[in-house]
Amino acid sequence: MIYLDHNATTAVAPEAVAAMHQALDQVWANPSSTHEPGQAARRLLATARAQVAQLLGCRGDELVFTSGATESNHTALLGALDPRRLAQAPQRRRLVLSAVEHPSMLALAQRLRAAGFPVDLIAVDAAGRLDLDQARALIGPDVALVSVMGANNETGVCMPLTELAAMAHAQGALLHVDATQRVGKSALRFAENGADLWSVSAHKLHGPKGIGALVIRKGLSWPSLFEGRQERARRGGTENLPGIVGFGAAAERAARTLDEDIAQMAALRQRFESGLHHLPAPAGTVHLYGAHAHRLANTTLVRFGSLSAERVLLALERAGVIASSGAACSAGGNQPSHVLLAMGASPQHALCGVRFSLGRDTTADDIDAAIEAIHRHVLPLLQAEAAEAARFAVTV
Template structure:
């Protein structure tokens, strides 16, 4: 099996599993307890928090552990809007290509009376900064964008958005889920006021993430309680948090090498597929992108048909289409980039990891030529008939 779906999730690293098992067996106390086992758990939590904070480039006191990026995103958006309650700042601004979960939250809030605006993108998936300047004004409470798009890998201009938002007195939240492990994170230098991450995107466990909250920004908690400096109630997921810390340290130690390796593999894959299948079209190819992400279509072949062929050959990727009761819906990201529904439903995403090899990429190119090539010939013939 060749796994090329790392933007969806990653396999937990052996050292991550080892630390989690050790905590489960040896440090099982409640970190809020004052007795010996509880204080041992507290020390493990303090240590893990420092390790994750170092990875994110934030202060220890700025870090709030959550159940993942979805909760962190909700905490950021709902908290920032609540903090602005009673002021003239009521409006929420998102990009048109945010993760479906965040867009769903935005639509729900709009239905409850929160003014919502979406910043468009161009045909390459790049944020329309001129439109952003028009949309971000003095009545905006929060601007929330993903650091890198999960489907195309296209990067957002975080520093520029932070300056624009702050000029108007608004806060900036960055969903850095796809940036973690694929770029150097530095919350302190980013200009963002809030930043979300999730451990399972960088060889850590599922069910744990974090929100970095700029010092001095008080957010009402989603879950009330004493934990996390009263910002997120509930007994801490200590095994998950320790696993997160192990994954963060592992990613930081090899980041420069991993980025260069994944960029090489991405270029090899793109060039190889375009060579053997000239009908291939790569999305965002002219934009600044993550080093590991290739989003493309093969003519207008349905993505599910392509993915089934690849999986039968032992190669796992994904599509941008969303499943629904009526079948599949085209990728909202590609629709926002101006693609037709037919083309958007043809998009396939290959997302590489540090453990993928050049030999694997060569095999993917060869198999794609063998199993997708005939489908393209048939499609061309059908269109010509």
């Protein structure tokens, strides 16, 4: 199997498995307990916190462990509109997001809008780049929070975070970044881009599922989603110590080889896209989305004519190549990608995006085999579609 779906999830690193096994088997006490077994667990927790903070470029006391990026994102958005914050600034009731956020974020935004909170969406262009002029017009003194992805999960297009932070802060608003796709795939660090809050998830960087973090800038008081005294009273509930130490071990591994991993993924993506470019396909039928935008080093979103993503993915999986649909987060992939629709794609073409996302373990042989599989199993479908379209044109 050639696995090219790393933006969806990654295999758990051996270092993370070993750390989790230790926490499950030997250091299983409650980190809040004052006895020695509890303090041993607390020391493991502190080590993991330092490991994750080092990768993210934040302080350990800015880090709040959560169940994952979805919880972190909800804590950010709901916290911005918490009654305690609104009591201090009642005029700040509006949120500004990008039109290409993760479906869970857009669903939450829709719920907040139904509850009476204004939510505005910043458009993107045909390459998936954020419209900074519209962002500047939308971010005003009534905005509580601007929230954007660090990089889009479908296209890999990176957001202009420094510019957005400056716009938000000039109006007294805060910037939250869903950095889930950026961490482990770019050199971005929390302390360097002006963000106030960051969401991350361990399973995107070879850690376990069910654990993530919200980074809250030092000095910023933020309401908790779950009450309790854990995590400095910022996230109640007994800490998921096995998950946290697995996250820490994965973060330590990612930090150690980050530059090498990025360079390798960038070279392999170039190899892959060059292979796509040289396919003997009918002219104009292989379309790369965001090809000229600043993207993650590992992500390619491509459309093969008007072939549905489902049809292409089935053909590739039969050949042993695993990729994903650009609409995979929307109703099982049978709805048009909201990202491609926002980029101006037709509803038909918004069902055709196929995402290939590389990982640090991807090899040149994997890339060559994937191109060969596309040549053998997808190209004939594309040629048949083009021939049918030509026959139809002649008939008409």
